[in-house]
Amino acid sequence: AQSVSQHNHHVILSEAASLELGCNYSYGGTVNLFWYVQYPGQHLQLLLKYFSGDPLVKGIKGFEAEFIKSKFSFNLRKPSVQWSDTAEYFCAVRPDSSYKLIFGSGTRLLVRP
Amino acid sequence: GAVVSQHPSWVICKSGTSVKIECRSLDFQATTMFWYRQFPKQSLMLMATSNEGSKATYEQGVEKDKFLINHASLTLSTLTVTSAHPEDSSFYICSARDWGREVAGYNEQFFGPGTRLTVL
Numbered sequence: 081a082q083s084v085s086q087h088n089h090h091v092i093l094s095e096a097a098s099l100e101l102g103c104n105y106s107y108g109g110t111v112n113l114f115w116y117v118q119y120p121g122q123h124l125q126l127l128l129k130y131f132s133g134d135p136l137v138k139g140i141k142g143f144e145a146e147f148i149k150s151k152f153s154f155n156l157r158k159p160s161v162q163w164s165d166t167a168e169y170f171c172a173v174r175p176d177s178s179y180k181l182i183f184g185s186g187t188r189l190l191v192r193p
Numbered sequence: 194g195a196v197v198s199q200h201p202s203w204v205i206c207k208s209g210t211s212v213k214i215e216c217r218s219l220d221f222q223a224t225t226m227f228w229y230r231q232f233p234k235q236s237l238m239l240m241a242t243s244n245e246g247s248k249a250t251y252e253q254g255v256e257k258d259k260f261l262i263n264h265a266s267l268t269l270s271t272l273t274v275t276s277a278h279p280e281d282s283s284f285y286i287c288s289a290r291d292w293g294r295e296v297a298g299y300n301e302q303f304f305g306p307g308t309r310l311t312v313l
Contacts, residue, residue: 089234116304123197124237124286124304170237179225179290181302183236 082107084173086184093161094192101156101187103145103171112174113154114181115145119167127169130154141165163193195221197289199305206277207313214272214308216287222267223289227302228260231284243270277312284309 085104093099105111115127128139135147145156154171171184196219206212216226224245229237241262242250249262259281261273270289274281288302 084236123306124288126301179300179302180227180239180242181237182239185234185236 082173082175082182084171084182084184086169086171086187088187089185090188090190092190092192095163096160097191099156099158099161099165099189101169101171101189103154103156103184105152105154105171105173105182107152107173107175109176111176113145113147114172114174115139115143115154115156116170116172116183117167118170118186124170127156161189161191163191165189166191195289195291195294195301195303197287197303197305199285199287199308201308202306203309203311205311205313208278209276211273211275212277212310214274214285214287214310216270216272216289216305218268218289218291218303221289221291221293221303223270224267224292225290226264226270227288227290228262228270228272229286229288231286231307237286240272245270274310277310279312282310282312 083106087102113130116124117127118124128137130137130147138144143158168186168188170186172181198217200215226243228240231237240255243262243264245264251257264270284307286307288304290300294301
């Protein structure tokens, strides 16, 4: 079965620290990859997505992610986090041409000022 | 950006009653909407795909007679939890696919703010 794993359930960082959140998926075919963010009390918002081409994808608010096909990974990074980045982050995979999104369990990030 | 609303944002009901949750796309047409369920500290699990004017497609293990979905217009889908029980308590999230925003054959999904259902 297709699945998405986010191994870090909780991450606590100080402002200006660098961030990397792991995401691995299990599916052998073509995939589209997404990172969503959910700020406290708000709805899910798309941070960035990968469909094809350059495996290093840049998103909003200084986030980027790198697709490494050989590792089935799509890790999210930000060089310097801010207090306002405190939120829950979800990795999602869209297998083949399906419109279904398969989500990881999420990572709660707390950034201390 | 595209906006999706849900109503109500939270609801408390007695066991055995039915609860209806609305999902609306406010500034775009959505022929397809999706209903997810999120348990605490867990991922969003797709329950069903709602298509305007036709029957919903349910994921394996989701009882279609318990979770009734109606998608009567291009901007509204409803999820009715029938004969709710405490184990149905959860956070229900809908998303709507915007036909007008296609990238590489993919129409982006926009998510609603969710509805927290508590069944006593």
